[in-house]
Amino acid sequence: MSTEMEMAKARAVEAGEGTDKKDVxxxxxxxxxxxxxxxxxxxxARNRGVRALHGSGNTGVESAVAWLADHEDDADLDSPLLLPKETPKPSxxxxxxxxxxxxxxxxxxRKRELEEKELQRLREQERIRSGKELAAAARLEAELKLKRSMEARRLEKEEERKARERVREMLEEDKRARRVRLGLPPEPTPEELEAERAKAAEKAAQEAAKRLPPPPVIPDADRLRDLLVGMKRGTSDAAAVTLCFQTLLRLCGNAANDPGNAKYRRLNLGNPALAARLLPDARAFLEAAGWAAAEGEGEGVLVLPGAGSPAEVVRLTAAGVQLHSALNNPFFGAL
Known part of the structure; x- marks a missing residue:
């Protein structure tokens, strides 16, 4: 029996197709x-041809002849080639x-899910890449637009400068022509140039004066200081002096910080609570700081007549500076 037959039977036995040779x-x-x-x-011979074609995989005559050349010494070369019949698998x-x-x-x-996940991952990568490219393109476009705008503005300014230069040259030329018609030298003399500069400076000063507000009236700081020194030296009660100065500082500070508030602009020195905190010469200091007697309201009523003007605020601030020095400087009034 040939080797192919034995191997085929062995495969049949392993596959469970039967263990008895008669069953195969x-x-x-x-x-x-x-x-x-x-x-x-x-x-x-036919048997050789069948063996050669089967052994070479039915790939043609040349392969079969080559197979026969390699197996010409096989003992069963001329024997019939019989293989187990393939039985259909049971349903x-x-x-x-x-x-x-x-x-x-x-x-x-599962395969479809894996493919979809992979496709989704690739799509996400493509989306991120496209987003980055779009962002980079938008950024580049914005930069180019800014550069173009800046260049256009530069050219516009340059054109304006050239236009002003042309106008200036035309004016200078017209001025020279008029001087010639008047029998004067084409170019102005140094004296004329100096006069023109002086006239231009005067005009500029006048324009600046129109734009600036009038300078505030600075109060006499020495008078304010002298009044405080007089109050300090006029009494031996240091606590009363301190209380008076603190009260005056609060009155001046409130009026300076909130000049539009009517309650800070009117003082009633006849009020017992206020009178108890002030020394007799405090009225003179308040009047030096800007307060004045109110007409028709009694002798003890003082008001600020400046309607919150800058000069009034400056005067109140100067009074506050002197009061602060009197309260915090231990040598105030010592000299």
Missing amino acids: ELVEPEVDGQALAELEAMGF LTPEEAKALAAELLAKAR
């Missing part, structure tokens, strides 16, 4: 009939078919 049906394998006829025409039961279908569907579903 042996048949000649199917080969290319035309190639077999050509081999027989060339003088090879699946409905349960097995259903389970197999479910398994195949699950595999297909």
Whole structure:
């Protein structure tokens, strides 16, 4: 028995197709009939042709002849080639078919999910890449637009400068022509230039004076200081002096910080609570700081008549500076 037959039977036994030789049906394998006829025409026996075509995989006459050359010493070369007949596999039961279908569907579903995840990942990468490219393109376009705008503005300014220069040259030319018509030298003399500069400076000063507010009236700081020194020296009660100065500082500070508030602009020195905190000469200091007697309201009523003007605020601030010095400088009034 040939080696192919023994191997075929062994495979059949392993596959469970039977353990008894009588149970195995042996048949000649199917080969290319035309190639077999050509081999027989060339003088090879049928059994050799069948073995050669089967052994070479039915790939043609040349392969079969080469196979015969390699196996010419085989003892069973002229024996018939019989192989176990392939039996169809038994059909699946409905349960097995259903389970197999479910398994195949699950595999297909998992494969599709993996493919979708991979496709989604690739799409996300493409989206990120496209977003970066769009952002870079937008940034580049913005930079180019800014550069173009700056260049256009530069050219516009340059054109304006040239236009002003042309106008200036035309005016100078017209001025020279008028001087010639008047019998004067084409160019102005140094004296004329100096006069023009002086006239221009005077005009500029006048324009500046129109734009600036009038300078505030600065109060006499020495008088304010002298009044405070007099109050300090006029009494031996240091606590009363400190209380008076603190009260005056609060009155001046409130009026300076909130000049539009009417309650800070009117003082009633006849008020017992206020009178108890002030020394007799405090009225003179308040009047020096800007307060004045109110007409028709009694002798003890003082008001600020300046309506919150800058000069009034400056005067109150100067009074506050002197009061602050009197309260914090231990040598105030010592000299």
